[in-house]
Each structure stands twice: as structure tokens, then as C-alpha cells.
Amino acid sequence: MSREIAFVFNGNKMNMAIEDHWTLLHLIREELGYTGTKEGCGSGECGACTVIVDGNAVNSCLYLAAEIDGKELMTIEGLASPDGTLHPIQKAFVENGGIQCGFCSPGMIISAKALLDENPNANEEEIKEAIAGNLCRCTGYVQIVDSIKSVSGHEAQEPHVVAFRSEEGDRGD
Numbered sequence: 001m002s003r004e005i006a007f008v009f010n011g012n013k014m015n016m017a018i019e020d021h022w023t024l025l026h027l028i029r030e031e032l033g034y035t036g037t038k039e040g041c042g043s044g045e046c047g048a049c050t051v052i053v054d055g056n057a058v059n060s061c062l063y064l065a066a067e068i069d070g071k072e073l074m075t076i077e078g079l080a081s082p083d084g085t086l087h088p089i090q091k092a093f094v095e096n097g098g099i100q101c102g103f104c105s106p107g108m109i110i111s112a113k114a115l116l117d118e119n120p121n122a123n124e125e126e127i128k129e130a131i132a133g134n135l136c137r138c139t140g141y142v143q144i145v146d147s148i149k150s151v152s153g154h155e156a157q158e159p160h161v162v163a164f165r166s167e168e169g170d171r172g173d
């Protein structure tokens with residue numbers, strides 16, 4: 001059965017006819033043509049398909065498209081500015097080596113965005129918890145966590161601590 005739904009997609013209002021059996025992942029990739037959101041497992045295990053619905057990170061492979069009616073959807077394409085300037089979280093992943101093959105990256109970055117929107121000062125434990133459902137086969141996670149830490153308020157003081165320690169070392173104390 002098909003139905004009409006209305007929702008906000010990356011800041012733009014949309015109306016469209018959908019089929020009841022479509023997943024949100026199908027709607028995004030196959031119907032809207034936005035392929036930044038990845039399909040990994042298709043069964044809620046890998047997080048590659050993560051998007052934000054009304055502020056919450058969800059696995060779009062398990063989420064029915066019909067449920068987006070009246071809601072706000074954000075995908076990875078909604079993060080960069082229209083002129084192509086990367087969002088600070090995207091920039092942090094690039095600068096900290098948080099991206100290797102890139103397959104997990106949209107889901108990781110979207111999970112990080114949902115976390116930092118809710119908790120801008122997330123600490124390392126909170127970051128690890130937020131990306132616990134996102135699998136990466138390349139990076140070993142350290143650079144991903146470092147990337148997110150670098151844009152959370154929590155990390156802001158750490159470079160000073162490192163500099164202070166190295167100065168102590170130089171003095172031979």
C-alpha cells in the first residue's frame with residue numbers, strides 16, 4: 001500500500017508518496033538518491049546506515065519510511081554548508097585520521113553529531129557509548145574517538161596538559 005508523507009529532509013520540507021514496506025534507508029538511497037548513508041549489514045548490527053530523526057540517532061535499515069511522517073530527518077549530506085565547507089565534526093575526522101576506507105564514516109559522524117547536539121561536552125566514555133553501535137573495520141577506533149573528543153568541550157584543555165608535561169621533561173625534573 002502507498003501513502004503520502006510529509007517530513008523535513010536536511011532542512012527542506014518534502015512531500016512524497018511512499019510504499020508501506022520501504023525502510024528509511026531505501027527511501028534515502030533509492031528514492032531520494034542520497035547515497036552518503038551506507039548499507040552495511042541491513043539488520044541493525046553495524047551502524048553504517050545511521051541518520052538523525054528528531055534529534056536521535058537511528059538505524060535507518062530498521063526504521064520504516066512511513067514513520068518519518070511529520071518528523072525531521074538529517075543525513076550526512078545535511079552537515080556541510082551549502083558552499084561545501086565541512087562541518088567541524090567532519091573536519092575533525094579528516095584531521096585526526098578518523099577516516100580510512102570511509103564506509104563507516106557517515107554513520108560515525110552522524111552518531112557523533114547526535115551526541116554533541118545533546119551533550120556538547122561529552123567525555124571519552126560518553127563518546128564510546130554513543131558510537132558503540134557503529135562498527136569500523138579499519139581504524140581501531142582510537143582516531144575516531146580522538147576526532148570526536150577534539151570537537152567536544154571536554155577535550156579543550158588537554159593540549160595544555162600535554163605541553164606542560166613535555167616542558168617538565170625538558171627540564172629533566
Ligand code: FES
Binds near residue numbers: 046050062
Ligand atoms: S546497515 Fe543498518 S545497522 Fe548495518
Ligand code: FES
Binds near residue numbers: 105139
Ligand atoms: S574507516 Fe573503514 S570501516 Fe571505518
